[in-house]
């Protein structure tokens with residue numbers, strides 16, 4: 031590996047400023063995927079820089095009080111020696127292990143993991159990534175630049191929020207996404223309509239209700255779906271192990287298959303897509319029905335019209351009934367579309383072969399632009415639904431190292 035320790039000067043906003051040393055790999059995003067990839071690359075002596083505030087998405091966007099849906103064993107970030115595990119963090123911090131895992135523990139664990147990596151994390155955000163010769167020029171939010179031979183995009187789903195058209199005209203004071211801010215307490219005594227049937231919507235409805243809001247959950251499907259209802263299927267010893275992997279992504283059988291992303295990547299796209307969508311079908315964790323028991327729930331209905339009337343929002347449902355609320359909370363999921371990453375210039379995005387917004391990836395999480403890699407949710411169309419979850423960090427990091 032060549033040494034990349036050249037300190038350069040660059041002109042930024044008219045001033046001559048020193049910029050950081052170049053590196054072999056620049057990672058955009060310091061969430062579970064970015065941090066795990068860095069741990070693996072570093073262990074092989076590859077010079078790597080990770081950009082972004084560690085665990086920013088989990089620490090500042092997810093609702094406070096949230097519990098992780100993934101089991102503890104599937105909530106470990108990945109390092110080559112499996113040393114910096116959740117258990118190790120809890121032991122080091124004298125925290126009693128518990129399940130389901132509270133959000134704050136997971137965020138603190140991620141930040142502790144980051145400290146084990148040393149000094150290669152730079153909390154500045156990446157403003158843009160440009161092809162250079164060789165490699166890439168990475169511009170940071172303070173105007174300085176670094177050069178990297180490779181770029182790994184590990185920027186998560188924060189920029190892919192889906193907002194159904196009917197809510198487009200509502201001002202942000204009246205509508206927000208479930209993962210757009212931490213505080214649920216500010217909705218105390220307010221009337222909030224929560225839209226959606228997935229874990230984010232259902233858990234947000236429970237948290238808002240517990241924080242004193244008057245909640246109505248509005249769901250298009252005829253009934254709510256709960257994950258892990260067939261508990262007996264998980265309690266059959268070796269037979270259960272044949273049906274489910276420890277990651278617990280997807281139903282019996284599919285769970286086993288998607289635990290092997292390399293095999294999943296070889297399945298024809300049409301079938302792979304069916305497996306992927308089945309594995310992440312919207313539903314709530316088994317600890318939610320009790321918490322939602324007294325929350326007003328309207329199923330089988332969708333919102334046709336949403337208008338601001340005075341200080342309220344008027345929602346008209348498809349059965350013609352109207353609701354007046356103070357706020358609409360969207361748990362309507364996200365849609366991967368790499369063109370929504372503001373740090374990727376349009377020309378670069380255009381050069382990346384895609385499946386409707388997902389980059390087409392081959393071994394080593396490489397896209398069609400040499401030296402550019404994508405990990406996390408953006409890789410799920412190529413490598414299957416495990417990549418939507420923290421559980422996929424181990425495979426992704428090892429695969430990256432192998433390819434480099």
Ligand SMILES: Cc1cc2nc3c(=O)[nH]c(=O)nc-3n(C[C@H](O)[C@H](O)[C@H](O)COP(=O)(O)OP(=O)(O)OC[C@H]3O[C@@H](n4cnc5c(N)ncnc54)[C@H](O)[C@@H]3O)c2cc1C
Pocket residue numbers: 058059060061062063064081082083084085086087088092097098099100104105154155156157184185186187188208209230373405406407418419420421
């Ligand atoms: C409500 C909710 C609940 C979830 N629960 C679970 C769960 O229980 N278990 C599970 O496994 N998964 C869960 N997920 C999925 C979760 O998003 C992923 O598992 C996980 O975040 C993947 O890690 P990541 O590193 O790809 O993305 P992220 O955790 O989103 O990390 C990416 C980071 O990149 C940063 N970034 C973005 N752009 C830039 C830039 N230009 N410069 C620098 N940094 C940048 C972001 O700020 C972010 O911190 C949940 C998702 C949601 C929305």
